[in-house]
Amino acid sequence: GAGVSQSPRYKVAKRGQDVALRCDPISGHVSLFWYQQALGQGPEFLTYFQNEAQLDKSGLPSDRFFAERPEGSVSTLKIQRTQQEDSAVYLCASSLVGRDTEAFFGQGTRLTVV
Amino acid sequence: AQKITQTQPGMFVQEKEAVTLDCTYDTSDQSYGLFWYKQPSSGEMIFLIYQGSYDEQNATEGRYSLNFQKARKSANLVISASQLGDSAMYFCGGGNNRLAFGKGNQVVVIP
Numbered sequence: 001g002a003g004v005s006q007s008p009r010y011k012v013a014k015r016g017q018d019v020a021l022r023c024d025p026i027s028g029h030v031s032l033f034w035y036q037q038a039l040g041q042g043p044e045f046l047t048y049f050q051n052e053a054q055l056d057k058s059g060l061p062s063d064r065f066f067a068e069r070p071e072g073s074v075s076t077l078k079i080q081r082t083q084q085e086d087s088a089v090y091l092c093a094s095s096l097v098g099r100d101t102e103a104f105f106g107q108g109t110r111l112t113v114v
Numbered sequence: 115a116q117k118i119t120q121t122q123p124g125m126f127v128q129e130k131e132a133v134t135l136d137c138t139y140d141t142s143d144q145s146y147g148l149f150w151y152k153q154p155s156s157g158e159m160i161f162l163i164y165q166g167s168y169d170e171q172n173a174t175e176g177r178y179s180l181n182f183q184k185a186r187k188s189a190n191l192v193i194s195a196s197q198l199g200d201s202a203m204y205f206c207g208g209g210n211n212r213l214a215f216g217k218g219n220q221v222v223v224i225p
Contacts, residue, residue, distance in 0.1 A: 031211065033212075033213070035215075041217060041218075042118075042120075042205050042215035042216050042217045042218050043159070043205070043215045044215075045212055045213065045214060048211060048212055050211075055211075056211070056212055059212075089157065091159065093159070102149060102161040102164055103149075103161070103213060104161065105151075105158060105159035105160075106158075107156075107157060107158050108157055108158075110157075
């Protein structure tokens, strides 16, 4: 498809388990963003890539969170030793470079840690 | 970094009426963009409208217009002629590459 694709759509993890969330951005989009959205809240910024370079990771809540985009297209958000407070929807967005271009969002991955 | 504030409680809007959603922001950036997104119950974030900080004209996109008052640091969204399909959460976002979002406004359009 032509939009941002995220997989899996739903993930249930046992506390302590590692998870990997995948994002396929729109082809040709240089910028890629990850957000975390808790129930009833707005999306919270996690990290930002421009091509393969991770330019901002200041929103990652702990060192258990790690994101990569090795070839400047597909990105993976990895959460190690998941905890219940990690339960949220993880949104990926991509855009052309520049401040005045809108970001297109995927449908998100709903992570539930039990 | 940007801080976005949306404080209105959820609102009911009569179909075909206009609704204004408030958004204020705080930033130290000289140049930034302001966005509104719609999030229906299905969860996807749908881009509605963009305003650049140096744009002198208010942005419009169909039934959506952005009332940008730079001195007051506000970027309110106006939806004209509300439709039932407009029922959703609406998020104001702003920033320079890194977008920050407010907590959202819940809108329910009633026939």
